Amino acid sequence: MRVIRTASLQEMNEVGAQYLLGAMHTQHRTNIAITAGSTPKGVYDVMIPLVKDKDYFDNVHYYNFDEIPFKGEDGYGVTMTNLNKLYFDPANISREKIHVLDWTNYETQDERIAEDGGLDFVLLGVGADGHFCGNLPGTTKFGDLTSRVDEDATPDMVDVLLSEVGGVEEKRPDFYVTMGPKSIMQIKKLVMIANGKAKAGIVKKLVEGVVTEDVPATLLTTHPDFTLIVDAEAAALL
Amino acid sequence: MRVIRTASLQEMNEVGAQYLLGAMHTQHRTNIAITAGSTPKGVYDVMIPLVKDKDYFDNVHYYNFDEIPFKGEDGYGVTMTNLNKLYFDPANISREKIHVLDWTNYETQDERIAEDGGLDFVLLGVGADGHFCGNLPGTTKFGDLTSRVDEDATPDMVDVLLSEVGGVEEKRPDFYVTMGPKSIMQIKKLVMIANGKAKAGIVKKLVEGVVTEDVPATLLTTHPDFTLIVDAEAAALL
Amino acid sequence: MRVIRTASLQEMNEVGAQYLLGAMHTQHRTNIAITAGSTPKGVYDVMIPLVKDKDYFDNVHYYNFDEIPFKGEDGYGVTMTNLNKLYFDPANISREKIHVLDWTNYETQDERIAEDGGLDFVLLGVGADGHFCGNLPGTTKFGDLTSRVDEDATPDMVDVLLSEVGGVEEKRPDFYVTMGPKSIMQIKKLVMIANGKAKAGIVKKLVEGVVTEDVPATLLTTHPDFTLIVDAEAAALL
Amino acid sequence: MRVIRTASLQEMNEVGAQYLLGAMHTQHRTNIAITAGSTPKGVYDVMIPLVKDKDYFDNVHYYNFDEIPFKGEDGYGVTMTNLNKLYFDPANISREKIHVLDWTNYETQDERIAEDGGLDFVLLGVGADGHFCGNLPGTTKFGDLTSRVDEDATPDMVDVLLSEVGGVEEKRPDFYVTMGPKSIMQIKKLVMIANGKAKAGIVKKLVEGVVTEDVPATLLTTHPDFTLIVDAEAAALL
Known part of the structure; x- marks a missing residue:
């Protein structure tokens, strides 16, 4: 595990972009x-002008790792809608390069990724509660691959x-889908970003090194190529 | 995770040797x-004639990952004594290439390995109880690096x-040292061998994919390059 | 460049097999x-019993790197006929895993390989004249990709x-096709085998390190992951 | 070979920096x-503020690949003096991380690099005549490792x-030292930058794919991981 302590949110965004561009x-x-x-968002803002309409990035294939449907709608869910807005549309990424995970195909996500040669890189965020992707405390086990999480998974899931x-x-759906902890651990290189005071507690836990299913992201600290990039506020308790 | 089901103990030994030689x-x-x-033992029996006095393997550096002292003795402990007998001596491996972990240096083991560029490969066994290296159920946590395990770690540790x-x-010592689950997960490529009926239960657990600290080896199933090689008896419950 | 000097043809075959199996x-x-x-032939004889009907090698895709047609015949050419006999048939390799290069598709060979993610490994032989694949002195240039070589390429090509x-x-054809020096250099790991007195001269040239188009295989000595495995007779002039 | 055509010198500099930072x-x-x-220079100008005093780059070790002595002086030569000014000093790189090649140690350069685990990455320029490092047409052979080039190597070497x-x-010396073509080919990842009209001709030659000792850089086009980054002027003849 490598921890990169940056001095500001802007530096965190730039280092995150350095990792992504290096992997691309x-x-x-x-x-x-x-x-x-x-x-x-700040990482993508750094990247968009560097990536938009650059055909030398045609070798890059993109994947989303979770999705939440809008009830009663057939189009993109919450995650893809957000990614389209934050990155795919402003960076003008070809739809042919985007491999969408959703509720219609999640059961074959791990298999399809394996057929594509595996994922080489992932950029992750982390919640104050230690969740990553849709792996919230109480919903998923370390050993889970891509799976469906229903509204009764935890007492507050309906609110989530x-x-x-x-x-x-x-529009509230009664489930979502997510790549599981084991799916993410299969990826060759993991990079996680965290900024702001609200993340100082979880960052401390990740660095201290306890690994527990109660704080799902702690599993990632055991990965052979895991990097955590934090700003000064998120590093405040280190 | 890749599972290799071989038809016999001899085939398991040969495939284990194929992995080791490929990594060397x-x-x-x-x-x-x-x-x-x-x-x-059978893997090393395959390897010894292929490795002994072959200077084209001078690029290989060896590490042991746990050690149990003989009380009152200063020399090699249980693990190194065994490795010397099984492999290092019959294969005539130069002492300069063997990086000994013991009770005098375990606190810097992870740091020294990092300075050496990290471990590229490990060959592991597994206990019927799911232990690997000296990581027995109840003694170590997923997040542990190399550490010392004392005789009061579990009720039956004195007997162990x-x-x-x-x-x-x-000669009974009151502790041993071992690389921890997190130390092993940092290695680039993990290969585990298991044979015989007594291992059928743990093999089943590993393949089923539940990850729990009660069965320490289950963590390894989340590693991006983990291979489990079993013989027919160990695969009996799959 | 790594040079592995073995004591016998049998050892050369075994080390060649160790490399292949490691790559698989x-x-x-x-x-x-x-x-x-x-x-x-001896390498494949070592490998066949280790590979035949082993489903744990289903991840392996095979490619031939040159082909010589039998004039007036539509089926396999000289190279594939030989590979079928030496390895693919006795090892019972599925035809779905064999990506045949021949005169009908050589113009897209480099492109198709790139689409498949590139070649990870190649096992090569070498001629006493320094040829590898169909890259004979006088026929191809270091910068060539997969191409066609016609009967008038050199004075003795008709005899060849x-x-x-x-x-x-x-049955004599008036051309053959071959991956070029540049095609082979794109492969991640190159292993070349050479045995017998007749190869002692070319082995000496390869080790001495002069790189010249007159001895095509000398280019390979500049590759970042090139290994030459020789027996005692082929190493006689070192 | 991957060719990245950028629209401007500034974009070339940024993409060059993306590669370097990715490798770091x-x-x-x-x-x-x-x-x-x-x-x-422009690449380093992009990098300096991103690298200066950032302890998360302490893992990076730097090497120079050629050196020209100032006659009668014992200190740094032309290359290191230039690198100090362009990058090492303004980026405040610790001297402990800089592995200097000069006239006192060039004979062991390839050996020392191998002991350090090999070079992972190199950023190269290219001359209009196709030279890279100190490998000028007529001075070095494709098969050369690090070597010394004397003032009588070519008719105009004294002027050079x-x-x-x-x-x-x-201050004119009567020789210089340089890593050779074969030394550079051993590096895992090669990146070359070229900008301006004066480079359009050599860029065309590199892309066309002929490989000849008369244009030393053409050898690099055969490397399995070679990227050429050019600006619009350097790409004018493509």
Whole structure:
């Protein structure tokens, strides 16, 4: 495990982009999974002008690693909608290069990735509760591959799902899908970003090195190529 | 995780040797850790004539991953004594290439390995109880690096230690040292061998994919390059 | 460049097999190219019982790197006929795993390999004149990719082609196809075997390190992962 | 070979920096060689603020690949003086991380690099005449390792040496040292940058794929992981 302590959110974004760009510059096809959410926005803002319409990145294939449906809708779910807005659309990434995980194909996600040669790189965020992807405390086990998490998985899952669709009850789904801890551990290189005071506690736990299913992201600290990039606020308790 | 089901103990030994030899044929230095015990004896028997006095394996550096002292003795402990007998002596491996872990230096083992560029490969056995290296159920946590395990770690540890020194009470140590689960997970390529009926239960658990500290080896199933090689008896419950 | 000096032809065969088997034991798909001819026969004889009907090698995809047509015949050419006899048939390799290069598709060979993720490994032989694959002195340039070599490429090419089809004039083709020096250099790991007194001269040249188009194989000595395995007779002039 | 056509010198500099930074972000030690001269100045200008005083790059070890002595002086030569000014000093790189090649140790350069585990990455420039490092047409052979080039190597070498020391005759040395083509080919990943109209001709030759000792850099096009980054002017003849 490598810990990179940056002095600011902007530096965290730049180092995150350095990792992503390094992973994208390969002779042959490279498969990378990227995270949605608020944390990576700054990373993508750094990357968009460097990636947009650059045909030398045609070797890059993108994957999302979780998805939450909008109830009653057939199109993209919450994650892909967010990734489209944050990165895929502004960076003008060809749809042919985006391998969408959703509720129709999650059962074959791990198998399809293996057929594609495995994932080479993933950019992850982490929750204050230690969740990564859709692996929330209480919902998934370390040994899980890609799976479905239902609204009764934890006492507050209904609220989580409601929050994910912006509080609109009619759009609230009763499940989501996510690559599991074991799926993510199969990836060759893992990079996680964390910023802000709210993440100082989880960052401390990750660095201290206890590994427990109660804090799912702690598993990743055992991976042979795991890097955690934090800003000064997230590093405050180190 | 890759599972290799072989038809016989001899085939398991040969495939184990294929992995080891493949890891040893590199342009530059390669660092490998190997296991003592009864399981790997057949693998080493395959390898000894192929390795002995072959200067084209001078690039290989060897590491042991646990050690149990003989009480009152200063020389090699149980593990190195066994490895010397099974492999290092009959294969005539230069002492300069063997990086001994013992009770005098275990606190810097992970740091020294990192300075050497990390371990590239490890050959592991597994106990019927799911232990690997000296990581027995109840003694170590997934997040542990190399550490010391004392005689009061579990109720039956005194018996375990007595057994390791051949039942000779005067030689029974009150502790041992071992690379921890997190240390082993840092290695680039993990290969585990298991044979015989007594291992069928643990093999089943490993393949089923539950990951729990109660069965320490289950953590290894999340590693991005983990191979389990079993004979027909060990595969009986798959 | 790594030079492995073995004491006998049998040891050369075994070390060649060690390299091949090491390259075949991977978590995901691996792409390997293998050589026809008399030199590798002993390597394949070592490998066949270890590979035949072993489903744990289903991840291996095979490629041939040159081909000589039998004039007037539509089936396999000289190289594939030889590989079928020496290895593919006795090892019972599925035809789905064999990616045939021939006169109908050589113009897209490099492109197809790139789409498959590149070749990971090649086992090569070498001629007393320094040729490898179909890259004979005078026929190909270091910068060539897969190409066609015609009967007028060199003064004795007609004789070479006649010899390749067993001296039967009616079967003599007027060209062959081969991956070029640049194609082979793109492969991640190169292993070359050479045995017998007749190869002592070329082995000396390879080890001395002069690189010249007059001795095509000398280019390979500049590759970052090139290993030359020789027996005692081929090493006689070192 | 991968060719990256950028729209401007600034974009070439940024992509060059992306490659370097990608190569520097590793879990363990990484060994990189970098080029002096005018071409890389913009790359280093991008990198300096990203690298200066960042302890997360303590894993990076730097190497120079050629050196020209100032006659009668014992200190740094032309290359190191230039690298100090362009990058090592403004980026505040610790001297402990800089492995200097000069006239006192060039004979063991290849051996020392091998002992350090090999070079992982090199950033190269290219001359209009196709030279790279100190490998000028007529001075070195493809098969050369690190060697010394004397003032009588080519008819205009005296002028070249004079030019390198700023035209000051008293400082003109009668030789220089350089890693050879074969030394550079041993590096895992090669990246070359070229910008400006004066480089359009050599870029065309590199892309066309002829490999000839008369244009030394053409050898690099056969390397399995070679990337050429050019700006619009250097790409004008493609």
